[in-house]
Amino acid sequence: MNTHLQHQVNQWLQQDPDPKTQQALQTLVDNQDEAALTAMFSGRLAFGTAGLRGVVGPGPMAMNRLVVRQTTAGLGAYLLxxxxxxxxxxxxxxYDGRHDSYVFxxxxxxxxxxxxxxxxxxxxVAATPLVAFGVKHFNAAAGIVVTASHNPPQYNGYKVYWENGAQIIPPHDSGIAARITQAATQTIPFMxxxxxxxxxxxxxxxxxFYQTYRQGVHSASELxxxxxxxxxxxxxxxxxxxxxNMAEAVLHDxxxxxxxxxxxQREPDGDFPTVNFPNPEEKGAMDLVxxxxxxxQAMLACANDPDADRFAVAVRTADNDYKMLTGDQVGVLFGDYLLSHAPAHQRLVGTTIVSSSLLSKVAQSLHASCYTTLTGFxxxxxxxxxxxxxxxxxxxAYEEALGYTVGSMVWDKDGLSSLVAFAQLCAELAEKGQTVWDKLEQIYRQHGFxxxxxxxxxxxxxxxxxxxFLRQQPPTAIADYAVLSCDDLSQSLRTFANGTTAVIDLPKSDVLIYCLENGARVIVRPSGTxxxxxxxxxxxxxxxxTDTWESAQQRAEQAMSQFIQAHQASLPS
Known part of the structure; x- marks a missing residue:
């Protein structure tokens, strides 16, 4: 083993407070597994706007007690x-119910x-929305949730809220990351x-504290x-x-x-024994519910993800089967329902660039304002x-990945209050003799499928x-649809078909958005990771x-299939 690597490993072993990860690392040293050790010490688990998330294990590239202590020392210094x-x-x-969350x-x-x-x-253990709620409730300087949300069992994470109760955004992410790098070279204070x-x-x-959140849900004007x-x-x-516990309590209230x-599946279990992947979007995850x-013969089959910040629902159909609603469908149902009851001074709704454009159309028809942001709560x-x-x-506000927040009690997605809101929405429809499917069809008839x-x-x-490639050779049409405008978020610029331009009020990001005739849209987003x-x-x-839901859906699916095929064929391979 080269001396630099040996020095890094020895230093880590001296500081690591966890006998489990110490032992795992020592075994690799004893076996002279240089390749594994080199990978393990090749850098640091990156701290970004989502905080930390990674596989639990030894070394600076994984989630473990020493990484958590160093991260916290960096965060503390930055806050001060x-x-x-x-x-x-x-x-x-x-913290959530994963194996290491309590000790982290x-x-x-x-x-x-x-x-x-x-x-x-x-x-x-606490649902993630309770911590976001707590930051505002106590006027805290920050909040930390130890959770890996819906990731597989071997993961854990460390999520940070800023003093405003929302997740951190630039420049705080890089500011904290710089302090963590500094803290990692020093003795970590510990009490x-x-x-x-x-x-x-x-x-x-x-x-x-838990009852205060519960009471907050019960008395929220939106609920x-x-x-x-x-x-x-x-x-x-x-x-x-x-x-x-909290989901059952707020529904009961x-x-x-x-x-x-x-x-x-009721009790916390870090092994997630009955699901391959504890994410309600994954195939099979909703089978038991x-x-x-x-x-x-229930009307709804509802799920939270393991830290209860997301909400998923399957709804009974006319033939007594159950069909999952997409995040966009739930989002637009919420928008329509909440705006129909909201006072004149509370009509601000939000969604993200990759979510459906339907919410903005519903909002406009109900005299509300809808803002659009980059992806992420x-x-x-x-x-x-x-x-x-x-x-x-x-x-x-909502995003298509099953995240919703109703009202401003929590400045993050909240799967618990969303559960209550959705049940209330269904109760109102039932009173009118309608189903969720009837309501969606009504919205589609008004604004398009x-x-x-x-x-x-x-x-x-x-x-x-x-x-x-796309910036150098901008397409004028995609799949027979003329391009009406292209947003290049890396330049914060919208270019129209006639060559005129307008500035877009979004942070710079490597994203291209093409708005086409017939209301079609394509967003191209390179993955950062x-x-x-x-x-x-x-x-x-x-x-x-003369259209039924089925005939409109069939036509839309056919158009979508041709659209995807033509667009993919136009990209360089």
Whole structure:
């Protein structure tokens, strides 16, 4: 083993507080596995706008106790330098049910309290939205959630909220990352939690904190009952995560008594034994909750992901089967429902560039304003906060990856309040003798049948740079649809077919958006982490009087298939 690598490994072994990862690393040293060690010490697990996320294991490229301590020391130093009264305002910390989450959260608390920063630490697992709520509730300087959300079991993560209650965005991500690099070369401060408690630096968040969130959901103006809840029955799964207790409680408070939890998936389990991948979007992940719904002939089969910030739903169909709604369908149903009840001063809704354009059309027809951001709730919420005005308060935002936030109690996606809102929406439809499917068809008849699809293209080593290719040879038509405008987010510039341009108010990003005739749209987005690009497609079919849902869908699917084929063929391979 070369001396530099040996030095790095030895230093790490001396500092690593975890006998498990120490042992795993020592075994590689004993076996002289230089290739594995070189990979393990080739850099650092990158801290970005989503914080940290990676496989649990030894060394600086993985999630482990030393990485968590170093990250926390860097975060603490950054908070003290950036936020006034950061030490007394403190940091709230919560964690999910993964195997290492408890110890990572406790380590983070020990580091921050040793730096003189007050910590509020949950006494038990907490859904991610509760921590986001807690940042605002306590006026904390920041929040930390130890979670890997819906990633596979071997992952864990570390998510950071800023003092405004939303996830961090630039420049704070790189500011924190620089402090982490610095902290990794120094001795990490550490205080036992019993000592921190004795010095009033640690405040345990017990059941009353959880009840405060619960009460907040119950009294939120956006989540009031407009219809009798008795007509709604639903099966629910926490997907081996932390959502069940709170999900059942907030549904009960809202009057929904026919709730059937999937017992096999109700309790937190870091192994996720009944699902291949604990993500409601993955094939098979909803099987058990749909089986439960069938058993009770329930109207809905609902799921949260393991940290309960996302919400998924399958709805009973006319032939007593269950069909998943897409994130876009749930988003537009929410937009329509919430705007139909919202006061005149609260009509601000938001979505992302890769989500359906349908919400903006619904919002326009209901005299509301809809903003569009880059992908990710960090953007949806930070922009939403900035756009709030006394006569235009925030109401709702969503992204197609099953993330929704209703009202401004939580400045992040919240799968628990979304669950209540969706049940209430269904109760109102039932009172009018309508189903979710009837309502969607009504929206499609008014604004066009919107179909969205996403395709990832794996790139070969010798594939030309697609973004560069498209910028040098801008297409005038895609699949027989004329290009009306092209947004190049790397330049913050929109170019129209006649050559005129306009500035776009979005952060710079390597994304191209083509708006085509007939309402069609293509978004080309290179992946930042893998050798692939993602293409997002939307087609819109006008529904005429003779159309049924089925005939419009068939036409849209046919158009989509030809559209994707023609677009993919036009890209360099």
């Amino acid at each position: 330098s950036q936020i006034s009264h950061a030490a007394t305002r403190g940091v709230i910390i919560g 959260a406790h380590d983070a608390a020990s580091v921050l309290t040793a730096m003189g920063i007050t910590v509020r630490l949950t006494t038990q 036992e939690l019993s000592a921190a408690k004795a010095q009033d630096k640690l405040i345990w968040l017990k059941d009353d 009031q009952q407009y219809a009798d809840p008795k007509s709604v029955s639903l099966a629910y799964t926490a997907m081996h995560g932390v959502g069940a 809202a009057g929904f008594k026919q709730v059937y939890s999937v017992t096999a 749909i089986t439960e719904a069938k058993k009770h 960090k953007w949806l919420m930070n922009v939403g906060i900035n756009k709030c005005e006394a006569d235009n308060q925030f109401l709702f 919107h179909l969205n699809a996403q395709v990832s293209i794996a790139l070969k080593a010798d594939t030309p740079n697609i973004g560069e 893998e050798p692939k690009i993602k293409c997002y497609y939307e087609v819109v079919e006008t529904m005429n009087v």
